[in-house]
Amino acid sequence: MTLATAPPRDRAPSPAPRRRRAGARTFVGVGTVAVVGYLVLVPLAYLVWGALSDERGITFAGFRRAYADSQLGGVVGDTALYVAGSTLVAVACGTLMAYAHVRTDAPFRRLFFLSSIIPLALPSVAYVPAWIFLASPDIGLLNRMSDAVLGVTPFNVYGVGGMMFVQGIHSTPLVFLLMSAAFRSTDASLEESAQTCGLGRAVILRRITLPLVRPALAAATLIVAVQSLESFEVPAMLGLHDGVYVLISKIYFLMQQYPIDYQATGALSLGLLAVATVGVVLSRRISRGAAQTVTGKAFRPRRIRLGRMRGAVGALTLAYFAVAVLAPVAILVYASLLKTYRTPSLSTAGFTLDNFSAVLSSGTTLTAVRNSTVLGLGAAVVVMALSAFTGWIVVRSRSRAATAVDALAFTPLVIPGLVLGLGLAFVYLRSPIPVYGTLWILLIAYVTRFLPYGVRYANTAMQQVSAELEDSAVVFGASWWTTMRRILLPLARPGLIAGGLYIVVVSFRELSSSILLYSPGTEVIGVRVFEQYQEGSLTSVAAMGVLLCAFLGVLVTALVAVAGRLGVDLD
Amino acid sequence: MLHVQDLIIDYAGGGRRARAEDAVRAVDGVSFDVAPGQLFTLLGPSGCGKTTTLRSVAGLESPSGGSITIGDRLVYSAAENVDVPADERRLGMVFQSYAIWPHMTVAKNVSFPLELAKRRARPSRAEIRARVEKVLAVTELDAFADRPATKLSGGQQQRLALARALVIEPQLLLLDEPLSNLDAKLRESMRMELKRLQRDLGLTAVYVTHDQVEALAMSSVIAVMNGGKIVQMGTPREIYERPNSRFVADFIGTSNLLPAVVAGAGPDGTSVRAGHAVLRSADRVDAASGADLLVSLRPEDLSLAPHDPAAPPAGDNELAGVVTARAFLGEATEHVVRVGDRSVRCRSNPSLSIEPGRDVTVRVAPEKVRLVPLG
Ligand SMILES: Nc1ncnc2c1ncn2[C@@H]1O[C@H](COP(=O)(O)OP(=O)(O)OP(=O)(O)O)[C@@H](O)[C@H]1O
Ligand SMILES: [Mg+2]
Numbered sequence: 001m002t003l004a005t006a007p008p009r010d011r012a013p014s015p016a017p018r019r020r021r022a023g024a025r026t027f028v029g030v031g032t033v034a035v036v037g038y039l040v041l042v043p044l045a046y047l048v049w050g051a052l053s054d055e056r057g058i059t060f061a062g063f064r065r066a067y068a069d070s071q072l073g074g075v076v077g078d079t080a081l082y083v084a085g086s087t088l089v090a091v092a093c094g095t096l097m098a099y100a101h102v103r104t105d106a107p108f109r110r111l112f113f114l115s116s117i118i119p120l121a122l123p124s125v126a127y128v129p130a131w132i133f134l135a136s137p138d139i140g141l142l143n144r145m146s147d148a149v150l151g152v153t154p155f156n157v158y159g160v161g162g163m164m165f166v167q168g169i170h171s172t173p174l175v176f177l178l179m180s181a182a183f184r185s186t187d188a189s190l191e192e193s194a195q196t197c198g199l200g201r202a203v204i205l206r207r208i209t210l211p212l213v214r215p216a217l218a219a220a221t222l223i224v225a226v227q228s229l230e231s232f233e234v235p236a237m238l239g240l241h242d243g244v245y246v247l248i249s250k251i252y253f254l255m256q257q258y259p260i261d262y263q264a265t266g267a268l269s270l271g272l273l274a275v276a277t278v279g280v281v282l283s284r285r286i287s288r289g290a291a292q293t294v295t296g297k298a299f300r301p302r303r304i305r306l307g308r309m310r311g312a313v314g315a316l317t318l319a320y321f322a323v324a325v326l327a328p329v330a331i332l333v334y335a336s337l338l339k340t341y342r343t344p345s346l347s348t349a350g351f352t353l354d355n356f357s358a359v360l361s362s363g364t365t366l367t368a369v370r371n372s373t374v375l376g377l378g379a380a381v382v383v384m385a386l387s388a389f390t391g392w393i394v395v396r397s398r399s400r401a402a403t404a405v406d407a408l409a410f411t412p413l414v415i416p417g418l419v420l421g422l423g424l425a426f427v428y429l430r431s432p433i434p435v436y437g438t439l440w441i442l443l444i445a446y447v448t449r450f451l452p453y454g455v456r457y458a459n460t461a462m463q464q465v466s467a468e469l470e471d472s473a474v475v476f477g478a479s480w481w482t483t484m485r486r487i488l489l490p491l492a493r494p495g496l497i498a499g500g501l502y503i504v505v506v507s508f509r510e511l512s513s514s515i516l517l518y519s520p521g522t523e524v525i526g527v528r529v530f531e532q533y534q535e536g537s538l539t540s541v542a543a544m545g546v547l548l549c550a551f552l553g554v555l556v557t558a559l560v561a562v563a564g565r566l567g568v569d570l571d
Numbered sequence: 572m573l574h575v576q577d578l579i580i581d582y583a584g585g586g587r588r589a590r591a592e593d594a595v596r597a598v599d600g601v602s603f604d605v606a607p608g609q610l611f612t613l614l615g616p617s618g619c620g621k622t623t624t625l626r627s628v629a630g631l632e633s634p635s636g637g638s639i640t641i642g643d644r645l646v647y648s649a650a651e652n653v654d655v656p657a658d659e660r661r662l663g664m665v666f667q668s669y670a671i672w673p674h675m676t677v678a679k680n681v682s683f684p685l686e687l688a689k690r691r692a693r694p695s696r697a698e699i700r701a702r703v704e705k706v707l708a709v710t711e712l713d714a715f716a717d718r719p720a721t722k723l724s725g726g727q728q729q730r731l732a733l734a735r736a737l738v739i740e741p742q743l744l745l746l747d748e749p750l751s752n753l754d755a756k757l758r759e760s761m762r763m764e765l766k767r768l769q770r771d772l773g774l775t776a777v778y779v780t781h782d783q784v785e786a787l788a789m790s791s792v793i794a795v796m797n798g799g800k801i802v803q804m805g806t807p808r809e810i811y812e813r814p815n816s817r818f819v820a821d822f823i824g825t826s827n828l829l830p831a832v833v834a835g836a837g838p839d840g841t842s843v844r845a846g847h848a849v850l851r852s853a854d855r856v857d858a859a860s861g862a863d864l865l866v867s868l869r870p871e872d873l874s875l876a877p878h879d880p881a882a883p884p885a886g887d888n889e890l891a892g893v894v895t896a897r898a899f900l901g902e903a904t905e906h907v908v909r910v911g912d913r914s915v916r917c918r919s920n921p922s923l924s925i926e927p928g929r930d931v932t933v934r935v936a937p938e939k940v941r942l943v944p945l946g
Contacts, residue, residue: 400583466668466670468666468667468668468670469670469672469673471626471629471631471657471666471670472664472666472670472672472735473672473683473687474630474631474657474658475629475630475631475657475658475660475662475663475664475745476658476663476664476683476684476687476735476739477658477659477661477684477687477688477739478658478687479658482687486683487672490674491672491673491674
């Protein structure tokens with residue numbers, strides 16, 4: 001064998017041998033895990049502790065008070081009804097739209113996209129009041145119109161029915177996005193082969209298409225149900241008016257009492273948290289299974305010709321767009337131009353910009369705008385920085401901790417904003433760290449709540465960067481930190497920017513954890529709108545809503561532009 | 572130059588809860604040496620551990636046993652608890668996917684490795700520019716220096732990956748299937764190009780491929796790997812002509828492998844019985860009469876003639892058979908001949924053409940009859 005002789009074995013190796021150094025990589029990795037763990041676990045721990053402890057030690061008195069409450073049966077019943085109803089509305093509308101959009105030649109394709117994206121710029125604090133203008137029993141436009149024509153006032157946005165409808169319509173875009181992806185990724189050739197066997201269209205839909213997307217459908221259903229369970233705005237604005245309580249508003253109600261029964265509130269929150277956790281864990285499990293049903297081939301599903309149905313589907317699309325987007329926005333703009341609200345007519349008499357000038361000259365409101373801006377930008381920067389390193393640990397490090405870190409970073413998804421607020425209040429009322437009553441506690445809340453979104457964007461962005469690009473930099477002498485700074489972060493930057501924009505958007509919409517954590521001077525926009533609503537100045541609410549929507553509209557447009565180049569799903 | 576000893580690499584098992592017994596042993600006790608100026612090839616089927624071996628030389632994988640010495644520098648040793656990080660090994664590497672940084676220009680891709688040098692060792696700006704220009708000229712990329720690196724053709728990207736690896740003038744160049752993403756024609760010309768560069772610049776290189784033609788054409792030494800182990804190591808000629816196992820014979824080029832039994836051994840070779848025929852081979856084996864082994868007959872070593880009924884019955888080193896298929900390949904004709912219950916492929920001068928169905932005699936010289944141990 002013509003092989004070289006081995007180099008002499010008994011020589012002193014020239015540079016001193018070393019183990020891999022514990023450098024920046026270890027430092028940043030451990031630091032990230034510590035920060036994420038602190039943010040996520042500490043409020044949960046305090047929540048449990050707050051629910052279980054009093055001066056004398058561990059007690060179940062809070063649980064007893066919370067769950068033996070004679071009204072609780074009614075609350076749970078209403079919650080179930082509301083969640084089921086709103087989920088049904090969202091899943092039915094969203095799935096139908098997704099099917100029409102992906103699998104048929106329905107007209108107005110652009111409109112589908114718009115109706116899925118515009119609601120991102122319509123925060124609940126503006127959207128819900130819009131529906132009050134449209135369908136409240138006394139001032140609602142729809143009631144006034146039907147009263148004039150038919151002499152009846154059938155619509156009532158207050159109460160469980162109205163809550164179901166508004167929450168359902170507001171969640172529809174999420175279902176639409178999830179189900180569009182599912183319809184797009186299941187193989188249309190299965191349907192086509194069924195068609196060649198002579199099966200009718202309805203049979204194919206029922207026997208082939210629906211079973212194929214059933215896992216995605218189940219996952220979407222659970223996600224939307226958890227969202228309904230956790231969302232605060234709709235129950236607070238539409239339920240409390242007539243004394244209808246669901247779990248989340250019951251918790252809020254308990255927090256407004258004096259003295260606050262922290263144990264009972266904590267106990268109730270833990271119950272809500274448990275239900276939400278079951279929902280989220282189930283949906284993740286289901287969608288993990290669903291990922292395997294797609295074949296991975298890129299196919300252009302052939303669109304089904306609707307024929308004469310096309311007109312009807314087009315009309316339905318227009319109607320949906322009118323109801324879900326156009327009417328609420330129009331009535332909001334209309335109301336914002338009036339000093340005192342009156343039912344719309346053709347006259348423009350009394351139109352005034354007073355509301356806007358009042359909004360823009362109110363010191364508290366301007367403070368709120370400033371606070372929201374600071375918090376939005378701060379949360380975006382902090383979350384994306386954390387997410388970049390979390391994403392690196394999850395996607396790249398091959399560390400055994402990766403799965404745990406991933407699960408940890410996604411945990412806030414199951415914590416309702418209000419419950420997180422409660423947990424943080426528990427923590428920082430008792431902690432020596434003086435952040436209670438400052439913007440810092442809100443920043444902590446926002447960073448925790450929005451961490452999962454940031455991590456999702458960062459993971460997607462980093463998965464798209466081939467690991468060999470980093471390996472090559474390392475081989476050519478780049479340290480871990482240089483590789484991060486010169487290779488991975490620049491290549492993942494569009495995704496990180498999109499994530500940051502998304503977080504600014506959701507920060508400006510935030511109400512449910514701010515409502516428990518703000519104090520005078522640290523109001524945010526959501527809180528300010530909610531206060532105006534509680535004071536009954538609906539036209540100011542409308543004016544602030546219009547401004548907020550316009551601002552978010554600009555941000556969302558930028559987000560769509562960035563994310564569109566990136567292929568990130570905006571859910 | 573490179574000395575790898577008893578290298579062992581385990582991957583933690585897949586699945587969500589990693590357990591020790593799930594661990595995959597990707598590389599299982601690999602040892603080899605590469606002399607300066609050699610092009611050493613790791614050849615083997617997909618998944619045999621070639622990339623893993625190469626990456627651990629670069630420092631990108633953490634082995635669990637063995638040692639690696641580059642030049643006179645011990646970079647990894649399980650026993651002595653040494654593991655020099657990848658960024659301090661200063662090797663050149665060409666990745667299978669090229670791994671060209673898409674956010675940099677062509678010139679920037681090449682200068683980046685130079686800029687990464689520790690401050691003391693970093694060349695001056697002017698020197699960096701000069702070296703980049705030189706290496707871009709060598710790889711014929713000078714016309715594209717200011718282009719974004721993504722706007723290059725496949726062959727140009729491959730040359731850029733090579734330029735980037737060469738610019739740091741590494742002691743050792745690692746190449747992981749650098750040609751596998753190119754189309755057949757380009758692959759052939761780049762193969763020559765790469766070989767020329769390696770020889771002209773006097774580079775020492777470890778080359779990974781699963782393409783035996785590439786390996787035979789380029790290498791100084793080939794190590795054939797299977798299942799995480801090196802099964803045979805030698806010059807291309809040795810590997811091609813004296814495969815030491817069925818696996819190697821099968822993997823290196825097309826070969827006819829026939830089961831045979833040792834019939835007798837003499838000082839000038841061995842005679843074996845394959846089917847009804849007796850074959851004399853120049854190979855000597857230390858197996859007793861009656862031992863089973865394999866006979867390897869290269870298609871191009873077989874000569875084919877129409878059967879002549881007048882001739883005496885088949886003698887030694889002659890196989891009688893029937894042509895079952897014929898293919899004209901341009902530079903050769905290939906006949907498939909049924910001998911007993913086996914098919915044998917024969918490659919002959921394109922002028923020879925025998926219709927399927929005809930009886931033929933296949934002849935082979937004793938020194939072309941290769942005996943391969945079973946296994
Ligand atoms: N990150 C990993 N985790 C677990 N197992 C791995 C990992 N990478 C590789 N393996 C396994 O190690 C073995 C060797 O892989 P390796 O990439 O070295 O193969 P290869 O010889 O380069 O193959 P190819 O020609 O396909 O590139 C394979 O069985 C592979 O499944
Ligand atoms: Mg490989």
